[in-house]
Amino acid sequence: MINQSISKEILYWYDNNKRILPWRKHLTNKQKEYFTLVSEIMLQQTQVKTVVPYFENFIKKIPNLKTLSKTNNKKLMKCWEGLGYYSRAKNLKKTAKKIIKEFNGRLPDNIEQLKTLPGIGEYTSTAIMAIVFNKQFIPLDGNVERILKRVLYLKKKNEISKNNLHKKKLFFGKSSRSSDYAQSIMEIGALICKPANPLCEDCPINKRCLAYKKNDFGIKSKSKFNKVKYFEAEIYKNKNKYLLIKNNKFNFLKNLLIFPMKEINQKQFKSSLNKRINIKMSNMDMKITINEKKRKKYLSNSLLIDKRDIKNHILPSFTKKIFNSVIRY
Numbered sequence: 168m169i170n171q172s173i174s175k176e177i178l179y180w181y182d183n184n185k186r187i188l189p190w191r192k193h194l195t196n197k198q199k200e201y202f203t204l205v206s207e208i209m210l211q212q213t214q215v216k217t218v219v220p221y222f223e224n225f226i227k228k229i230p231n232l233k234t235l236s237k238t239n240n241k242k243l244m245k246c247w248e249g250l251g252y253y254s255r256a257k258n259l260k261k262t263a264k265k266i267i268k269e270f271n272g273r274l275p276d277n278i279e280q281l282k283t284l285p286g287i288g289e290y291t292s293t294a295i296m297a298i299v300f301n302k303q304f305i306p307l308d309g310n311v312e313r314i315l316k317r318v319l320y321l322k323k324k325n326e327i328s329k330n331n332l333h334k335k336k337l338f339f340g341k342s343s344r345s346s347d348y349a350q351s352i353m354e355i356g357a358l359i360c361k362p363a364n365p366l367c368e369d370c371p372i373n374k375r376c377l378a379y380k381k382n383d384f385g386i387k388s389k390s391k392f393n394k395v396k397y398f399e400a401e402i403y404k405n406k407n408k409y410l411l412i413k414n415n416k417f418n419f420l421k422n423l424l425i426f427p428m429k430e431i432n433q434k435q436f437k438s439s440l441n442k443r444i445n446i447k448m449s450n451m452d453m454k455i456t457i458n459e460k461k462r463k464k465y466l467s468n469s470l471l472i473d474k475r476d477i478k479n480h481i482l483p484s485f486t487k488k489i490f491n492s493v494i495r496y
């Protein structure tokens with residue numbers, strides 16, 4: 168079902184309602200490639216409102232692909248500090264190097280070649296094809312999925328499979344303004360067809376929406392329940408200084424500074440009388456007991472950080488959260 172008028176209705180709404188985002192500014196083609204690449208990588212797993220200030224700072228410090236390919240890792244990580252999922256930053260730099268070496272400094276306008284770049288998978292390559300190269304792709308992000316499930320009232324397991332949702336994108340039809348069109352559908356998902364309390368009265372496709380007709384907006388998803396894991400963090404303090412180690416033990420936060428930690432079982436966790444904190448990671452919920460030790464400990468790969476000096480170190484939010492729970496000023 169190819170429907171020209173849906174794209175017109177959606178684009179009309181977009182032209183009048185889109186957010187002004189720093190990566191949507193009027194740009195040269197080369198800037199558009201770089202800005203889209205950086206923003207799409209930042210937007211993997213992170214919300215728009217969180218990304219905006221990071222993006223602006225990143226572009227100020229690292230304004231183009233060539234500079235990115237030569238940026239030292241310390242500066243790169245400083246620009247990414249707090250955004251999480253640090254492998255994204257490392258992959259971004261590797262991608263910049265590869266584009267310069269193998270693609271003459273320009274993003275390839277070919278989906279298979281895009282997928283050869285570090286950190287760029289199915290979704291991001293599709294987004295780049297649409298946004299940068301104005302090709303007729305509609306990236307299937309969480310927003311687009313939600314709209315499809317509601318508009319077409321998809322509830323059954325086979326209906327909400329990724330494969331089927333990709334097929335159902337036909338609902339949106341096509342537009343010669345593919346770049347704007349892809350962004351406009353995602354924008355409706357973000358601003359109108361929200362997960363809770365969708366603003367159906369303002370929705371440009373409400374007349375075609377089965378969920379609206381049936382007044383049933385529940386979304387079926389393949390629920391992802393994170394595994395709960397238990398840890399003990401060991402806090403060694405010497406005057407104002409805290410001992411951190413470079414993590415080469417756990418698969419998460421690899422090579423970043425963390426407090427010495429070990430995994431424990433649920434029984435040990437429950438019997439511990441120490442302070443406890445919970446930290447949500449992308450693939451697990453961590454329950455951590457904070458064990459403040461008296462003795463000094465010396466470990467390879469470790470360093471002592473003065474609590475007044477935390478700002479000058481590149482620390483993952485994970486470590487900062489534990490710091491906040493133990494520091495007494």
Ligand code: SF4
Nearest residue numbers: 360365367370373376
């Ligand atoms: S009418 Fe409501 S439920 Fe349907 S797509 Fe629009 S916002 Fe979503």
